[in-house]
Amino acid sequence: MKPHGEGHVCFIGGGTMGCYNALLAALAGYDAVVYDIAWDSLLEVPQRVSEIAGEMAIAGLISPKAAQDASSRIAIQKDLKAALYGAGLVSESIFENLAVKRELFAELERYAASDTILTTNSSSLLVSDIEDAVIDGSRFAALHSHLGAMLFDIVPGPRTSPATLSRLQDYVQHLGGVSLVLKKENKGYVFNAMIGPVLAAAMLQVIDGAASIEEVDRAWMKRTGSPMGPFGMMDLFGTRLIYDSWKNRPAMPEQPLMDLMKRKVLSFLAPVVGTGRFGMRSGRGFYTYPDPAYAAPDFLQAHPETSLADYALTSAWTQNAVLIATNDVARPHDVDRAWIAATRQAKGPFAILDEIGLERALTLFHVTGPLAGPENAGKVHKCLIDQLAQGRSGLQVGKGFYEYPDPAYAAVTFLSGSVI
Amino acid sequence: MFKRDPTKSHMMPAHFGARYHGPGSSGWYRDVTALTVPYVTDGSQLAQLLPQGFEPAAEPIISVFYACNRQVDWLAGRGYNMIGVNADVTYRSDGESLGGTFALVIWENLTDPILTGRELQGIPKVYADIPDHSVSNDVWRCNASHFGHTIVDIEVSGLRAPELEEIAASEKALKGKDNPMGWRYIQQAGSFEPKLDEYTTFPSENHITQIMLGEGKVEWKNLSWEQNPTQFHIVNALKSLPILDYRPAALTKGSTNLILPDRLPRPLK
Incomplete structure (x- = not known):
């Protein structure tokens, strides 16, 4: 079956994200072909797909029958030309190496039909880093998915055509997902641009001896109502993925503190990844699986509601959310929508800011330290001051980023609301 | 009359109980920050320091380490510092063969772990002033x-995060060789003959949460009897071992467990 006759969807890279995206496509009725340069990895695709489908079935997201049907629509192909033949859409999910990706996209453009849309699922590289590697930029964009969530970031490049954007939005709609078309490219899109700093803040709390892994996760779970904290999330995403994203960050000699942070984080992740603790899938990461400590019924009991870890994480999260909005990447409600779609939590960062109160949030930001760079700190400060000047100080006064008592995020239609 | 409880651990003064x-x-x-500076030395010279049954490993490596131990459970949350010297060795006897490290000496700045280490485990611990790093x-x-x-002065600089391959290689190199060993030796009272003379192994478990690699430097001092009457011979012997080639030094943070139920300290066979 090929919805709208677009041909099959070709997934480049048979790792976790490639398999996950192939499964989502197949569940929506698309034929999927997974290509990988490594034969070993390709042979593992059916097993990976089966595991992901099994987890989705256990979570009640799909039926075993649907999983079985979908799996039968996923083929593997070692020959790139054959994999691309007849493809309507290509989704790339190889490892995060810019030079390799650029070379790959030039090759994809050579072999794919001229109307085939080419997308990257890169988490850490920008569209502008890659897009000039293809001659016809009108058919290139980022289509970024999130493991375990139905949020899809769509980021056009400078030459992406409206028709390509429209086809990608249709595709996401067919998948049953929420698409967020960014006004402009942003490192880490929207969700990752918030979760990344949260994960970094979590690691620094532990590295600097301010809190234990469990204390950090507990703080986050209490604040957000999430079933796991940052370290549980890193286990879910895969510790290797987190390690690679830090490893591939370019050196920033002009910002020695950022380089120091990178070194600290890598020195923290290396003993985890280097000893095979890859996360949930390997049975070991920061926790051991299948019964991680954070899933125990008493994990959240008898601990304080707030903590320094809570302040640090909440500050990193909400400051970056404000920065995304002030940088005109996405509006506050869309930022929250992205967060809710990705995490299935009830509230996004702007709702949390309303809950905290903007005056208190300013104090919180002051105490926990501003974002890197005075320019960013100034932007965040100005945004909150502007809100306060309009009397929109948060939930307590009935208005902040939302109007109360019936905030938009509580409406059942919030996720299907208009995107940018 | 005091009666010793044979099911419990005793140390002098034993008559006050277990x-x-x-x-x-x-x-x-719970909180251990450690610096380790390994270097290759001369195997034949190292062999002169090892008791019978021990021989230097194929690559004669000396590791000088410093540990800042904090939140030590058995010290009710207190801590202490140590600087020790291990040699990569192979132990061979009729009873067993074991690759691992031989503790040449460990200086500590607290009496209690010195006594327990010497008496219960056979670790050659002596006292020194060791300020925090x-x-x-x-x-x-x-x-x-x-x-x-x-x-001794120890210095580690040029720190960087390790490559995953370096972690994996270290894991592989340690596999089956995580056997710290020592010589538990106590002389008879009133005689130069030994009352207690056995080799021991005292495994521990390290949970490393952070590791950085860098360049290390160790500077042993030459001491006279007048300067350090009880240890000058130890220090001078270590200084006489040539530093032929430094290996990557490590800064680690994490926690250590000295009591492994399935690998308790034991005499070597």
């Missing part, structure tokens, strides 16, 4: 001294 063992007195060192311009430094005279 060592405390209760909630919170586990073998965990300093970090300045990203250079980590520490030292030991006794009677006001420096024994």
Whole structure:
């Protein structure tokens, strides 16, 4: 079956994200072909797909029958030309190496039909880093998915055509997902641009001896109502993925503190990844699986509601959310929508800011330290001051980023609301 | 009359009863910051320091390490510092063959772990003043001294996060060789003959949460009897071992457990 006759969807890279995206496509009725340069990895695709489908079935997201049907629509192909033949859409999910990706996209453009849309699922590289590697930029964009969530970031490049954007939005709609078309490219899109700093803040709390892994996760779970904290999330995403994203960050000699942070984080992740603790899938990461400590019924009991870890994480999260909005990447409600779609939590960062109160949030930001760079700190400060000047100080006064008592995020239609 | 409880651990003065063992007195060192500087030395010279049965490993490596131990459970949350010297060795006897490290000497700045280490495990511990390490311009430094005279200066600089391959290689190299060994030797009272003369192994478990690699430097001092009357011969012997080639030094943070139920300290066969 090929919805709208677009041909099959070709997934480049048979790792976790490639398999996950192939499964989502197949569940929506698309034929999927997974290509990988490594034969070993390709042979593992059916097993990976089966595991992901099994987890989705256990979570009640799909039926075993649907999983079985979908799996039968996923083929593997070692020959790139054959994999691309007849493809309507290509989704790339190889490892995060810019030079390799650029070379790959030039090759994809050579072999794919001229109307085939080419997308990257890169988490850490920008569209502008890659897009000039293809001659016809009108058919290139980022289509970024999130493991375990139905949020899809769509980021056009400078030459992406409206028709390509429209086809990608249709595709996401067919998948049953929420698409967020960014006004402009942003490192880490929207969700990752918030979760990344949260994960970094979590690691620094532990590295600097301010809190234990469990204390950090507990703080986050209490604040957000999430079933796991940052370290549980890193286990879910895969510790290797987190390690690679830090490893591939370019050196920033002009910002020695950022380089120091990178070194600290890598020195923290290396003993985890280097000893095979890859996360949930390997049975070991920061926790051991299948019964991680954070899933125990008493994990959240008898601990304080707030903590320094809570302040640090909440500050990193909400400051970056404000920065995304002030940088005109996405509006506050869309930022929250992205967060809710990705995490299935009830509230996004702007709702949390309303809950905290903007005056208190300013104090919180002051105490926990501003974002890197005075320019960013100034932007965040100005945004909150502007809100306060309009009397929109948060939930307590009935208005902040939302109007109360019936905030938009509580409406059942919030996720299907208009995107940018 | 005092009666010793044979089911419990005793140390001098034993007549006051067994060592405390209760909630919170586990073998965990919750917060350990360590610097390790390994270097290749001359195998034949190292062999001169090893007791019978031990021989230097194929690559004769000496590892000088410093540990800042904090939140030590059996010390009710207190801590202490140590600087030790291990040699990579192979132990061979009729009873067993074991690859691992031989503790040449360990200096500590607290009496209690010195006594337990010597008496219960056979670790050759002696006292020294060991201030907390300093970090300045990203250079980590520490030292030991006794009677006001420096024994050794240690420095680690140029720190970087390790490559995953380096972690994996280290894991592989340690596999089956995580056997710290020592010589438990106590002389008879009134005689030069030994009352207790056995080799031991005392495994521990390290949970490393952070590791950085860098360049290390160790500077042993030459000491006279007047400067350090009880240890000068130890320090001078270590200084006489040539430093032929430094290997990557490591800064690690994490926790250590000294009591492994399935690998308790034991005499070597």
